[in-house]
Amino acid sequence: MRFDKLIFGLLLICPFAHAAPYIPASGSQVLEKLPSRNDPTQQASSRLRAQLSQNPDNLSVATRLARLYINTSRIDGDPRYLGHAQAALRPWWDLPRPPKEVLILRATILQSNHQFQQALADLDTVLESDRDNGQAWLTRATVMTVLGNYDEAGKSCARLFRLAADLVTQTCLANVGSLSGKASDSYLALSRALDSHPDTDAGVRIWAFTLLGEIAARLGDDVAAENHFREAMSLASPDGYLLGAYSDFLLDRDRPSEVAALLKSKGRNDALLLRYAIALKAQRSSLTDEQTEILRQRFAAASMRGDTIHQREQSRFELHLLGDPKAALQTAQRNWQVQKEPADLRVLLESAVAAKDKTAITQVMEWMQKTRLEDRTLKALLEKAKEKA
Known part of the structure; x- marks a missing residue:
């Protein structure tokens, strides 16, 4: 499999923002800046x-x-592009065994929409006939990791090893x-791999540096x-996951002021708008209520659509912006x-800590x-939870 096709699916598990109705304060308020027609991606x-x-088939x-x-949706955090991707595949979308290329793309879209079992079914279909399909193995590893099945993720x-670049x-x-x-051990091995492969595709290096930043943060x-985060951001315009x-x-x-400056123009992405609003609240900004209301309307609209892919963000919203730990815990449990x-x-x-729920704390x-x-x-x-118990 060509390597350039392998890397496009990286990090598609990041949360995508759903556009929802919002009533502007005035007719002059800018709601969204559309991509320029001169943008190379838009032209392509x-x-x-x-x-x-001319030929839909x-x-x-x-x-x-x-x-x-799909790649645009990852970069911009805009789920509408996933719908556009599905529309492009319409002639084959509902087929039980579409062409292999469609199966992988359908699995990528399904896992982005948290339809993990359906995505795994498509990936398994691909791998039944093509055990050397690197993109299928990579996407399968991603899904298994999200599901917490680390044994299967590691096997994928x-x-x-012989299908992709070593850094991947x-x-x-x-x-x-x-x-x-x-x-x-994982941190050290990945650091060595990055040092050994300075010429690997920038997208892969961004993925690796971002992961190193996350591991280092968890380790303290x-x-x-x-x-690591700054190195990742220096390689290209950062996508929603990295931001x-x-x-x-x-x-x-x-350091909320830095977050506010970083995300001020990223309000189209719900996950980033959430962090922006949390940063504003930490600074006691007068803009907090406005941004909180925008988020409230977006989550309400998602609920009316039956959309459940933003439950992680909704739980954070309920906890940190609405101050409702019981609602936050219920949403977090559904998300889990x-x-x-x-x-x-x-x-x-x-x-769970804020709601003083010992059962949920024990679960964690x-x-x-x-x-x-x-x-x-x-x-x-x-x-802290043990001390208060």
């Missing part, structure tokens, strides 16, 4: 759309356009290892974490049934013991 998508309109054009939309990463394989393995009792090495990870790092270190990343565990623990403790997750912040929260 326009050309492909024109070609596809052209698989090559359809998959190229879908990949472009290991299949990449090492980053995949380090991600799994850092969540299952091997954080220090703030200096290293900051350096969110770095913003969380800054918020945890009581779907996905089990460190951020999901953290909001579950924070809301048992998960950390089971997986051997190393996280300084979570450990400190658990210690």
Whole structure:
């Protein structure tokens, strides 16, 4: 499999922002800045759309356009592009066994929408006939990691050794290892891999540096974490996942003014708007209420649509901006049934502590013991909870 096709799916598990109705304060208020027609990505998508309109059954054009939309959704944090990607694949979308290229793209879109079991089914179908499909193994590793199935995630990463660039394989393995009792070893192995492969694609290096920043932060090495996040941001315009990870790092270190400056123009992305509003509240800004109301309307609209992919963000919203720990805990528990990343565990623990729910606190403790997750912040929260018990 060509390497350039392998890397496009990296980090698609990050939270995507759903656009929702908002009533502006005045007619002059800027709600959204649309991409320029001179933007190369917009020009490329326009050309492909024109070609596809002439021949909707052209698989090559359809998959190229879908990949472009998926990558744009990752960069901008705009889920509408996932809908555009699905529309490009419409002739094959509902087929039980569409072409392999469509199966992988469909799995990528499904996992981005938290339809993990359906995504795994598509990936397994691909791997039944093509055991050397690196993109399928990488996406499978991503899904298994989100589900907290680290044994299966590690096995999927290991299949990449002869199918992908070494840095892709090492980053995949380090991600799994850092969540299952091997954080220090994973950090060192990934650091060495980055040093050994300075010419690897920038997108992969951003992924690796971002992961190093997250691992270092969980281990309590703030200096290293900051350096890694800044290195990632220097390689290209940061996407929503990187901005969110770095913003969380800054918020945890009581640096809200930097978060506000970083995210001021990112309000189209719900996950980033949430962090912006939390930063504003920490500074006692007069803009807090306005941004909180925008988020409230967006979450209400998502609820009316039956959209549940933003439960992690909704729980943080309820806890940190609405001050409602019981509602936050209920949302966090529903979210935990779907996905089990460190951020999901953290909001579950924070809301459980705030709601004084010993059962939920014990649930977090048992998960950390089971997986051997190393996280300084979570450990400190658990210690405080024990002291208050």
